[in-house]
Amino acid sequence: MYKYDSYDQAMVDARVAEFRDQTRRRLEGHLTEDQFRPLRLMNGLYLQLHAYMLRVAVPYGTLSSAQMRMLGDIADKYDRGYGHFTTRQNIQYNWIKLEDAPDILADLATVEMHAIQTSGNCIRNISSDQYAGAVADEIVDPRPYAELLRQWSSFHPEFLALPRKFKIAVIASETDRAAMRLHDIGIKLVRNAAGELGAAFYVGGGMGRTPMIAPLIREFVPLDQLITYSEACLRVYNRHGRRDNKYKARIKILVHELGKEEYTRQVEAEFAHLLNQDIEPPLAELARIKAQFVDPPFAAGLPDAVDRSDPDFALWVDRNTLAHKAPGYAVAVVSLKPVGGIPGDATADQIRLMADLAREYSFDELRVTHAQNIVFPHVRKADLHALWSKLEAAGLGTPNLDQIGDIIACPGLDYCSLANARSIPVAQKISERFAANGKQDAIGELKLKISGCINACGHHHAGHIGILGVDRKGTENYQLLLGGSEGADCSLGTITGPGFSEDGVVDAIEKATDLYLEQRQDGERFLDTFRRIGMAPFKDKIYG
Amino acid sequence: MADVQFRFRDDEPVADPAVTVDAFGDQTNASAVRLEPGDDAAALIPHLERLRLVEVNFPVWTDGRGYSAARTLREAGYTGELRAVGDVLIDQLNQMRRCGFDSFAPSHELDADDAAAAFARWPHVYQATGDGRPAIWALRHAQ
Amino acid sequence: MKILTGNDLRSGAVVWWDGSGWSLHVAQAADVGHDGDVIAAREVAARAVVSPYVIDGEKVDGEVRPAHIKDRIRALGPTVRLDLSLKPADPAAGDWVI
Numbered sequence: 001m002y003k004y005d006s007y008d009q010a011m012v013d014a015r016v017a018e019f020r021d022q023t024r025r026r027l028e029g030h031l032t033e034d035q036f037r038p039l040r041l042m043n044g045l046y047l048q049l050h051a052y053m054l055r056v057a058v059p060y061g062t063l064s065s066a067q068m069r070m071l072g073d074i075a076d077k078y079d080r081g082y083g084h085f086t087t088r089q090n091i092q093y094n095w096i097k098l099e100d101a102p103d104i105l106a107d108l109a110t111v112e113m114h115a116i117q118t119s120g121n122c123i124r125n126i127s128s129d130q131y132a133g134a135v136a137d138e139i140v141d142p143r144p145y146a147e148l149l150r151q152w153s154s155f156h157p158e159f160l161a162l163p164r165k166f167k168i169a170v171i172a173s174e175t176d177r178a179a180m181r182l183h184d185i186g187i188k189l190v191r192n193a194a195g196e197l198g199a200a201f202y203v204g205g206g207m208g209r210t211p212m213i214a215p216l217i218r219e220f221v222p223l224d225q226l227i228t229y230s231e232a233c234l235r236v237y238n239r240h241g242r243r244d245n246k247y248k249a250r251i252k253i254l255v256h257e258l259g260k261e262e263y264t265r266q267v268e269a270e271f272a273h274l275l276n277q278d279i280e281p282p283l284a285e286l287a288r289i290k291a292q293f294v295d296p297p298f299a300a301g302l303p304d305a306v307d308r309s310d311p312d313f314a315l316w317v318d319r320n321t322l323a324h325k326a327p328g329y330a331v332a333v334v335s336l337k338p339v340g341g342i343p344g345d346a347t348a349d350q351i352r353l354m355a356d357l358a359r360e361y362s363f364d365e366l367r368v369t370h371a372q373n374i375v376f377p378h379v380r381k382a383d384l385h386a387l388w389s390k391l392e393a394a395g396l397g398t399p400n401l402d403q404i405g406d407i408i409a410c411p412g413l414d415y416c417s418l419a420n421a422r423s424i425p426v427a428q429k430i431s432e433r434f435a436a437n438g439k440q441d442a443i444g445e446l447k448l449k450i451s452g453c454i455n456a457c458g459h460h461h462a463g464h465i466g467i468l469g470v471d472r473k474g475t476e477n478y479q480l481l482l483g484g485s486e487g488a489d490c491s492l493g494t495i496t497g498p499g500f501s502e503d504g505v506v507d508a509i510e511k512a513t514d515l516y517l518e519q520r521q522d523g524e525r526f527l528d529t530f531r532r533i534g535m536a537p538f539k540d541k542i543y544g
Numbered sequence: 545m546a547d548v549q550f551r552f553r554d555d556e557p558v559a560d561p562a563v564t565v566d567a568f569g570d571q572t573n574a575s576a577v578r579l580e581p582g583d584d585a586a587a588l589i590p591h592l593e594r595l596r597l598v599e600v601n602f603p604v605w606t607d608g609r610g611y612s613a614a615r616t617l618r619e620a621g622y623t624g625e626l627r628a629v630g631d632v633l634i635d636q637l638n639q640m641r642r643c644g645f646d647s648f649a650p651s652h653e654l655d656a657d658d659a660a661a662a663f664a665r666w667p668h669v670y671q672a673t674g675d676g677r678p679a680i681w682a683l684r685h686a687q
Numbered sequence: 688m689k690i691l692t693g694n695d696l697r698s699g700a701v702v703w704w705d706g707s708g709w710s711l712h713v714a715q716a717a718d719v720g721h722d723g724d725v726i727a728a729r730e731v732a733a734r735a736v737v738s739p740y741v742i743d744g745e746k747v748d749g750e751v752r753p754a755h756i757k758d759r760i761r762a763l764g765p766t767v768r769l770d771l772s773l774k775p776a777d778p779a780a781g782d783w784v785i
Contacts, residue, residue, distance in 0.1 A: 161608025
């Protein structure tokens, strides 16, 4: 894991002092709310329905035990004993007082954490593959590149008042686990024909009101030009992104309106110019960062067998663990989606327990996934039973990874001031329905995603089944989408037709999955069957 | 016309009024120009020889196009005065300075102590922006 | 009736104008008539409240009921965590927001 040096620490400490000063000026009346709002947002502080909400960055989703423990302690000390893990690998707290916010940032800084640029019209937390460094299908660990970008994007003076927010994801495998092409910039590390490592740039993706899959604008950026190329992409956006209409201000609209070719031409011209400006860190800096992401000391000669005599444990192993690149190890995923629970929520005690278990069983390391789950990246197979037993005892052993109960849901109208409808109660009813009807296992992989408004924090466009909550004359109404995917086979879902009530959408999903069970051919997932047979039979089943 | 409140230059301020980019193209003796957010700073590059003052207007501080305009001019070799005018607030002073601004004419006078704290806020910087401050990566790998 | 609501500047708590000050309880909300904007501006200037706005409401069985579901959820608390709402002892409290 990356460790701050004195420079990094000094920057985060300076940010805490700056925000403490800004908060003071706000409370003393030197800043109006209109002036303060963008400043607090750039420190992750929102005003939500019931209180201030603080979003803490988890850079590329990687956490140490000490950091995780701090997240649990903050939940107790400043909030109401829980936190919510988000679809961008962050955590947010729902009941924060403005006066406390500087102290929370100071506490975070003691464990090399912060809330820098977790909101606002600036470059946000860099997200990545939650299994980075643990699975065999990556060509390289993407996180050092994400860290390089994190430092470049932190307080970048030119890009703190962009037309709109800006999200970057970095991956390094063919299996896209970070929804890379649904980001403003998606970076995929690749090798060129000569075997050299570089980066493919996909620019102009996103969800929200106008979902778009990012086009590839450059197949190969050499590693020693990564920052310069990113800067060129951002400068063209900062200058030409639309500022007349907030709903058309994301870079996806600029790329779409200019056309990929023209946007690329402008980026290349700016890039050629910037190459002469000496803004690129030396490769030695990348090497310095990479040295901190070396593999933990995996033991050799460990047994690969797992004692499956406990059927509940065996089920969890089958569902929630993945193959690790090192023999004798596994990747274990904690589902934060208990039946009837709130997706992504964890209590302070659960957070601290996971911190302790990571220290004991996973080389001190955890990951947050964009699906709002927690990963123990490096667990000895021989330790899986002990880990599971302790998770299970704390309500963290739900065996439903990537199943219909493993729902992504935004906070919705229960918490969020932007929402039009509640998301969480729908998620709860769906998980309860499919736990009760026993169809969850038969259905297998099904990614269900719920957003409470058009901003799509719940990634509904990218769900095999997506739900969008809307306000229909003051009543919550739910549109149903089918056929989305955030993976390497990225696609956007299609609306089935007229919307539903809360109960109605649960019924409609059961009908859709029943049709899938009738129609599927060997090995097909729900998404595969949908792609093969199309929308018409689903419409007939749902509305017929 | 707001006064210049902060200036980080030793030369004499330009007395000429800043003209619009359109007027600047016509008035071949003008030495001061005012850029609006939608103006293309690169259009001034052929005329750097006669330019002594560029005012970059921030009608609202949340419109950040002026930052790119400033860097574009500095990267092209402009060494004259680069003045931020308009909705210039305490919390943007430092990032403006980093993008190459060396004078500031806020539409409302700023608290001098808060401004001094803002200019001095950051012990180091992560990026090379041509403002003379070495990036942290350069300090890490200095020989 | 017209109701004035906002959030407490320091704590962020949802508050309702009760005629002379801010209350945590929508039941105490006063009908501000046409005065909402004036009160709001004054209270913002006094740094008592942040982002105030006037909404429609009605009295139902003596209780004040905001017209929009968003403000009813603000008045109650998250329906999925009634233990943290203003009616933690009422398991059916969530029905009120619908």
